[in-house]
Amino acid sequence: MKKIMIMVAIIAIATTKITFAQSKTDVAFNQVLTAYYDVKNALATDKKDVAIEKVKVLTAKVNAVPHKDLPAAQHNVWMEQAKIIKAKAAELAAGKDIKVQRKSFEGISYAMIKTVKNIKFNSGTVYVQHCPMAKASWLNEKENIENPYYGSMMFDCGDVAETIKAK
Template structure:
């Protein structure tokens, strides 16, 4: 009977630790997603300087993800995507025009889309949207299209192509 109780206690502690670690990781990924939305919103509003500032926060949020707690395949995927996000964030931050920023954002978006599809962390519904003119997709916190690739020129251009429900 003692052995059973000890085993149950060990299992309970291990499960709690795993859940806590996962929730910490999920929280960090959700902060990253919020920072991503801030960059997307600045680009959709044609705000070059704001996008450059917001992408610095995004880059810091990439570094803040406690990735070591991710299982093998997810960890490998995250390390690859984090490298892409950081590189393109650095490009976006120093870009002299919004067109160059949007090109960098396109790659950041692709990396974020791969991440959210493979590491189910979102605590709210995420809308995957696509602009046929830009031939590019992005994530949005709202169902209404807000195009970061054309901004005010074609603010509502695009469609919701996928709805990613909250975890």
């Protein structure tokens, strides 16, 4: 009986450690998603200087993800997409023209879409939205369209292409 109780305790501790590590990773990924939304919102409201500041936060959040505990397939996806996000974030930060920033954001968006779909970490519903004029998609925390590719010119242009439910 004592051996059984010890085994149960060991299993409980091991499971808790794995769950805690995963939840810590999920928290970090959700912080990346929130930082992404901040960049999207800045571009959707034509605030190029705010977008530059917010994309720096996004890069820091990407760098802070504790990815080593991810399963191999998810780890590979993350490493590939994180590289793209950081490269496009650097382009966006260097962009003086909002059109250039929006083109860089497109690359960030496709990497984020792939990340959310493959790692499934989101704690809230995520809407994949698409603008037929820009021929580009992005993620939104709200179902209402907020187009980062045209901003105030066509703020509500687009549609919800997919809804990704919370994990």
